Every structure is written in C-alpha cells, then in structure tokens.
Amino acid sequence: MLRFVVRRVVGAVAVLFAISVLVFLIFNVVPATNPAQRIAGKNANPQLIENVEKEWGFDKSLPEQYWTQMKLIFTGQVTSYSQAHINIDQRILEGIPATASLCIGAAIIWLSLGILFGYLSAIRAGGLTDRALTVLALVGISMPVFWLASILLYYFTYKIELFPSNGYEPLSHPGRWFSHLILPWITLAVLFVGFYSRVLRSSMLDVMNEDYVRTARAKGLSNRRVMVRHVLRNSLIPIITLFGLDFGAVIGGGAIVTEYLFNIEGVGLFTAEALKQQDFPSIMAVAMFGAFFIVLFNTLVDFAYAYLDPRIRLGTSAA
C-alpha cells in the first residue's frame, strides 16, 4: 500500500510539472505578440513594459523564463498590472474560504442527494418512485446554471425574502454564512445531483446481476443488507471517480458562473474579472491553481479506489 501511495504522489507531481510547462508555453511562447506587453496591460508605458520584461525574465532563455515565472507564482510575488497592481496569490488565497465553502457545501448536497436518489431509483427500478426521480434528474441536468440561479434569486430573495440576496459572509458568523450560501449551494449542486443519481442507478442495476449478489442472498442476508453492503458498496466506485474529477474541477474554476451570479468573492469571481480584463498573470496563476486541485483530488480518488477495490492495490504492486 505504501508503494502504491508513493507511486501515485510521484505521478501527481509529474503531472503538475507537465501542466506548469504547458501553461507557461501557452501564455508566453505560443502567442506572437510581446508577452511583456500583454502582461503590463492595455495602458502600459514603455517603462512598465521594460520592468515586466525583467521581472518575468523575458530577456533570458526559455528554461530560465519558466523558472523565474514559476518562482514568482509559487512564492506569492506575482502582481497584476491590469487590476490595480494587486498581489495575485494574495487574492487567490483570500478567495479560497469562499470558494471552498461554496464547493464543499455543494459537494455534500450533491453526493448525499445523488446517492440517496440513485439508490431509491435502483431498488425500485421501473416503479413510480424510479420514474419520478428519473424525470427530476433529467430536469436537474437540463437546467442551465444561470437560469436556475436567476429563478432562485427571484423567488427566494426578491419575492418571499427568505434568503439574503448576495455576497459571502465569513464562517465566523455561521448563521449568516449559511443563509448566504444556501442558494448558491443548490444552484451548483442540482446538475450533479441529477447526474450522479443516474450514474449510481445504472451502476447498481448492473451490480445487482452480479453472481456475488446472488451469493449474498443465498446466505440469507436481509434485502437491505444485500443492497447496502454488496450492491451499493460495489456501485460507488464509478461515483468516486466522477466525484474526484468534478470536485477538483469545481474548486479549480467550475464554480465561476455560480460565484459570479451570487457575487461570492471567491476564486471563481476573481477568475471572471481576470478574464474580462485579459489579465494574463492572473489567468496563469488561476490555471495553475485549478490544475493543482484537479490533480490533488484525482490522486485522492486513486487512494479511495484502492480502499474501495482491493484488486487495484494488487494490480499496482504486481506491476
């Protein structure tokens, strides 16, 4: 198992390195125009452009440029010139509590409801509950996030004034934190609830036909135990894969629209601003930030996998 962990961590670091090289190439080498000019912003004077050239190492060789830029990003010295000379790393760090609150809360909702609905759907496959949940899931999957957010805001904050309209409140005021986040959580989670319940349903229906489920019944286990311990347990593997990918992606930028619509000052909103301003250093830093979370959660998923399916442990130690 230790070998497995080490192998995966080394793999993750290698992937992150590859991503950083790609990001570097895409932002600094591929475009034909002077990168320093783009970094300095639209209204830059020649002096500023020259400073940026020095700071980012554009007067040196490509490997040195890469090294200089990564050092800037990872030591928290990268400055945005388009957005009032703010420190980008500082802004990303400041945005993390809001983004994490949004994403973790939404993930708890979508995982628990997705698994609950998928389970109910599968054990009553073909019945009325299943059909109703299927329709609900399709509605959830089909609803555009911006539309759902507008509808929720209109009814719950404007019409019946149940929840405050927008913004983010820090966790130090748990009540306000919760009431400000409930609508964004729902908005972000609905799509995933629909999707996960469908995936779990079909995965469970497959597993129900497995021989070991028949064995479990033949040993006299109760129906619930067969369903939970054998069917659900084995059906969670594809859900874990999806979750790792989705959660990493949501933290790393997937929540942009939700943060924007509810005016939550997280990493997503910062990204949206950066994109609007064509603020390249910020976009680069955010891309690295997103990549980090996606790789991190994929690695965690691999560990969860090994826990859920012992055959995977063997597969790697034998390889």
Add this chain to the structure above:
Amino acid sequence: MSVTPETAPVTAGAGGPLLAVENLRVGFATEDGRVQAVDGVNFELEAGEVLAIVGESGSGKSVTAQTIIGLTRSPNSHIEGSVRLRGEELTTQSEAQLQSVRGSQIAMIFQDPMTSLNPVYTVGRQIVEAIRAHHSQVGRKEAHAQAIELLGAVGIPEPERRVDDYPHEFSGGMRQRAMIAMGLALEPSVLIADEPTTALDVTIQAQILRLIQDLNRGRGLATILITHDLGVVAEVADRVLVMYAGKVVEQGTLDDIFYDPQHPYTWGLLGSLTRLDRPRPHRLPQISGAPPSLLRLPSGCAFRPRCPHEFAECKEVPGLLPRLPEDPNHLDRCQLTPEQKRRLREVEGRIGLEEPA
C-alpha cells in the same frame, strides 16, 4: 393441485423426507410471452443423499434449484407447487422467513467461483457475514475464528493467513472451497451445488467433488448436485433426475440411469460421454439439433424433434411413469416399450441415440 399418478412422489422414508419438491412450476413473463422454465418437477431428498439433476443449458435445472430457496422470486416470475423442508412449506413463506432458511438450513454454491464472491471483501469477512446474519449473538472475533476453522475443514492451507485474503488472491479451486466453507458455516442440512465444478479444470474438479462427497458422508449433508456433466454424476450421485425443457424425463438410481437408461434423451447424454473402457468411436456422438425454445415447445413429447425413434404416439404428452414392471422407482417419459428401448439404445455395442444403421 391434485396429485396424479404422474406426479406421485417417490416413496418417502420414515418421518417424511428432508426436502420434498412437489409439482414445482416456475414461469417467467418475458417480452415474448411466458416462459415455463420449470414445468412440474417432483423429487424428494433424504438426509445423507446425493441427488443429481442433469440436463442441458435451459433445461430448468438451475431454476429448480434457485426456486427451492426462493431466489427466483420476482415480479416477473410465477411459482406454483410446493417445496417442503422437514414438512414445512417454503414457497408460501415471506421473504424474511426464507432469509432464515437460506444459508442456515439450505446452503447453495454456484457455478463460477470467480464471480460468486464479492471482490471487495476478504474471504473471511464474507464467511463472518454469513455466520452473523443468522447468529447475531456471535461476536466478530468468534465468527472469525470459526471462519478459519471452516477454511481449514475444506482443505485450504494456512487458513489463519488466508482468511484475510481477498477473493482475487485465491485460485479458482480455492474460491470454490471458500464458497463451500461459507455454505457449511451454519451447518445446513441441505447443500445445493449448482454446477460447482463447471468453471474449474479437471484435476480441481475431482478435488471439489471429493470434498462434496466427504461432507455428504461425514456430516450426512444432503446434496442436490446440478450438472450437465454425467461424469460428475457418476462419481458422487445416489439418484439422478434427467431434465429436458423444464420437465423431468427420467429419474432413477445411479445404476438405473447408467446401466438401464429408458429415455432416448438419456441415451444421447450417455452416448456423448467419452469412455476409456470402450472402443473409441470414430466421432464423439452428439444429440442433433438444439433444445427447443421454451416459448414454442413442440406439441407432445418435447424431445420429439431431436429423437430418431419418434413414432405416432409421441404427439401426445407422455407422463413420467414407472414403465419397467420390475422397478417401480425408475420413471421415464418415453412411450416406447421397454423391449424396444433395449433394442434401440445399443449402437455399435454402446449406449447411444443414433438411428441404427
């Protein structure tokens, strides 16, 4: 459901049989209509006996076995007839009542040991689960110790170490042993083995059969052995049911079936067996054609389209009757006279189905 002479059970021993299956019919609703997978099966099983149910794929032998412990219950299935364990009716029991019978009184092992154990739990844990499902007062540690003992009893070396292995760390033969150990955990009185050796290679087959035989003799474990392999039957069975298209076409003792088979289908099965004690045939004989679709059974005898000895009376459904005056416990469904059968089944000095040249 009246008990006609056709369905009259084989004479019961004193105090009634351990397991009695009476006029069991299992139908499944499918998109193409109702499939009568099992159509009136009767048999009895005494303690310590090995009953073999033989037939091709689709003959209804596995469905019969699974119906005994209620595994075929579903909204699409229709089950009639009676299954009694020590006189107690099982077909009308609730799912919860049946759960207490499954595993603890009737254990079942399956064809493919590769897929019959859950890959994500250790072998020991799956045995512990079976024990604790029926005896919740048994602690985990105690059940674990029992699991080790059981694995040792079925011939798994170093059971203390192997008990914590996952199924994929076991070989096929060991997995089937583990399945048997799990089946034995609650000391059931009946073991249903559904093609227990089909997925194993020949040397392992023999070991598993010997294990089943030892358990049968040593513990008096009544066994229903489902198989399509007459070689397996010859090794261990006391009595044999031959099934075809959902019906029993012949039943008798092992010697009846092997030395005096009455039904042409049985001749065909015996003829396709390679035997080392007979001259080698040019080509291994086979039963021509395929089993009939259960949706469109031929009228009369279901074996008629494949039988070279068909005659006028085969258009009527034959009953399962004792047709040999000297042997009332040997039943079959073929209308030929015993003399005709004796004459027709000998092909080139051995039992076979082919038309005499």
